[in-house]
Amino acid sequence: MASEGGHGPETSGDYISHHLQNLQVCKADSGEWVWNHCAGNPLAINVDSMFWSVLLGLIFVLLFRNVAKKTSQDKPGRWQAVVEIIVEFVDSSVKDTFQGKSRLIAPLGLTVFVWVFLMNLMDLIPVDWIPALSKLAGIEYMKVVPTTDVNVTFGMSISVFFLIIFYTIKNKGITGFIGELTLHPIAPPTKGLGLIAAPFIIAFNFILESVALLAKPVSLSLRLFGNMFAGELIFILIAILGLYQLPLHFGWAVFHVLIVTLQAFIFMMLTIVYLSLASETH
């Protein structure tokens, strides 16, 4: 593809990095809003990621709300059947893992699952279609798969992270939360000469447990990001091949359908598992 048009990026490297560039907007030092000169600016916004993720989120919300509004017992429509299958699937996953009662976790799981699935699904649209269209509309960069943007996956996993902390404190109290961070895995001695060693053990526990706690959102987001980014990259690499890309693209797309679904499921499942661990009382 890269070699076909005269108007596109010149080399394969340019083509790839062009595809991996987000459409960004930020406030420059001069005080003006500028497009695409935001490298390293922490206040930049990836407009394409936000646009597509919000659009897909809206599709999810409106579609499901539309079904939820007119659920019928006697004559369930096709959409209702689909929605009920998904909801029941999420509900049973939650019930298998999460023993407590929570009004939040199941809807959270549903939202995460469908939303991430839809965002991942954008990967199956041939890599050049939307960027080419947006180029015609005068938009230079367009990355259509929000989950290949590390900001998006981190944005979600950090929300989950705060929910983990919130649920831990809610169910075990602030002392329980601190205790969980400091009294595991080695219980500090409480009497005798061992008291001298206790602060070190607590510090050791704290470091260990903090890493374990922080690893949850990091692994959650990087897993999704890594899978989707790698998949996207391979689609881009296949797209460079010219005519040979067709069978390869098809093969990879078929395989990717699996990854798309699996990653959405894993993200949902881990969210539920983390939150159920947080709510578990010993």
Add this chain to the structure above:
Amino acid sequence: MDINLTLIGQSIAMIVFVWFCMKYIWPPVLEAIETRQKQIEDGLAAADRGQERLVQARAEADEVVDEARRQATTILDQANARAIEIVADGKADGSKERERQLTAATAEIEQEANRAREELRGQVSAIAIAGAEKILNREIDATQHEDILGKLAKEL
């Protein structure tokens, strides 16, 4: 690939979507599912109950038929016994009637015979008187009287 404000934006978007889902999507859909599950459960239970009731009804029907059959047999037996009894009664009545009629006929015959005898006696007396008159009229010898008397005696 650097971290920037998108992260916050995405978090906010997620919170909004999750809130919306929790508020407006999850409850009605789950309620619909649970209502349907309840309906299916109830339907199956009703079907089970129906099945049970059917079996019960069949047993009851069998019982009723058996009872009817038993009753019919009893009735039949009774009827047979009654018929035999009636026939026996009839026979007894018949023989009694015959006896009665026979007795009546015998009595009548006897009566008739008596009457005939009486009549005959009357006639014999008349004949004797007539013979006596004839004897008196002729007034002939005793041998002849004897003769006539002998004849009369024979006639008696």
